[in-house]
Amino acid sequence: MIETPLEFPSQGTTCRGVLYTPDADSRNFPCIVMAHGFGLTHASGLAPFKEAFCKAGYAVFAFDYRHFGDSDGQPRQALSPSKEVADWLAALNFARQVERIDGSRICLWGTSFSGGLVIAAAAQDGNVQCIISQCPMMDGLASLLGVVGYAGIMQAMRLTWHGTVDWIRRWLGMSPRYIASAGRPGELGMMTAQDCQEGYVPLLAENASNYVAAGVSYTIPLFRPTRLASKVTCPALVLICDRDTVAPAKAAAKAAEKMLNSEVKHYPVGHFDVYRGDALDQSIKEQLEFLGRQLPA
Template sequence: MNTPRDDVWFNSGSDRISAWLYRPEGNDHAPLLVMAHGLGAVRTMRLDAYAERFRAAGYACLVFDYRNFGDSEGAPRQLLDIRMQLQDWTAAVAYARTLPGIDPDRIGLWGTSFSGGHVIATAARLPGIAAVVSQCPFTDSIASLGAMNPLVSARITALATRDLVGARFGASPVMVPTAGNPGEIALMTAPDAYPGFLKLVPDGTELRNEVAARIGVKILPYRPGRLAAKVPCPILFCVCENDSVAPSGPTRRYAATAPRGEVKLYPEGHFEIYVGDAFERVIADQLEFLARVLPTG
């Protein structure tokens, strides 16, 4: 009898990536969804809720933490590097294709927030991806930075510059909070950001609410939504209409360029989609989409 979840490891670069592997019962040639979280977040922040529902519907899931985060190896800790995270996605897909009982030709990607952009970029450049779900995705750095308080943005830029200079001389990273209240210095400071971020943290769990500040500068060229036009497989964009972190307008425009793109809209903010009634609606839409484009049979 299959266990609901196993702890597994795979290599990315010189580090080991920690992951959960969910296997559905009664399916020895199952499609698999590779899954990871958003900006500074780890898999324990509600990704198990999604994976359990996908598993119940017949999908295997590989849910991983990026290098430098969570239970994965890598140093310095809390260093968010876009290039490395995209490499982690490539390594995860390669590992998934070697797993016994998994159909290597039916590998899908599921990403949310910052990883919602990563799955667009990964599907655009990695051959053979069967389907993509991109939830409340970060698609455009300019749009997201434009939604920030200019004074906060300026302070983050200063911290990022200090971090980059220090890194050249081997200094420890300068940290900046991932989420904070309005007016505080943090990467996400919309009114719903800090309480929404905390809602994702399991009771009794301590979470490092910080990342190396250099991402505040290095994020500028990253506009993964522009790659939607190059995603050949079916891709579902689950867009929050009142998204204060990843504005919906640019995402909807990018989604319209995807050859096999579909869009579902939700009248919620960025963090509401993970819990409660909004979660139930989004997971139902994702399962309906997957049943059509990546059937389990």
């Protein structure tokens, strides 16, 4: 792959990413715009997808959200769903102007939390050619109830307490209150199911961290992409992990049913298993087949 660092503005903040192309001199590539999920950077475990897409003849523009990774924004590690949707729209509009990209042939690609973000972005933009949503978080409220289910109501109360402290600290001009993005069962963290620590931490790149500003515990339940799914009119591939402890499979299936032109693939694995092994290979195979039909290179 040829790698070209690029940057673009999003509501006054500079976001950064990398354009991956099969050839430095070719033009008019169909493009896959890509970003990672909850608190992660595009350098965190997405290389197999980038490489497979480029090998098949696609350009990939992978970026980091503001406040994370190589992008600007203070405070660091402060996740806002609405701001990240805005970053998606800014990245999409930027990609349409890049010289080597065919702006009329773009796919939005999201995984985990960004699997829901691409639904919101596609619904608002209304002009992308297709989307791929892998193990998507389609309903933040359902995810919170899932936390209550596996960790108990006290865990939800702890998250709420630390989230309140975080917002007060930031309102007073102090540094955020941080908590772990992923932890082991019983620990304080946004994701603490049995498979979260061992699934999340190995994905971390050098520019990513396993912590997030705790105020996100307030905003996650309010972010419900399933409510926007009916507004997605382009072809959509939704890849669901049936044993998902992070992004409830039922919510993902419900969102897919609302889309006018969706395809659904099920995998009998957990949330983080789709980034490795047979599930990864099968997922990439089916994604390439979908792209071959909807956005041929």
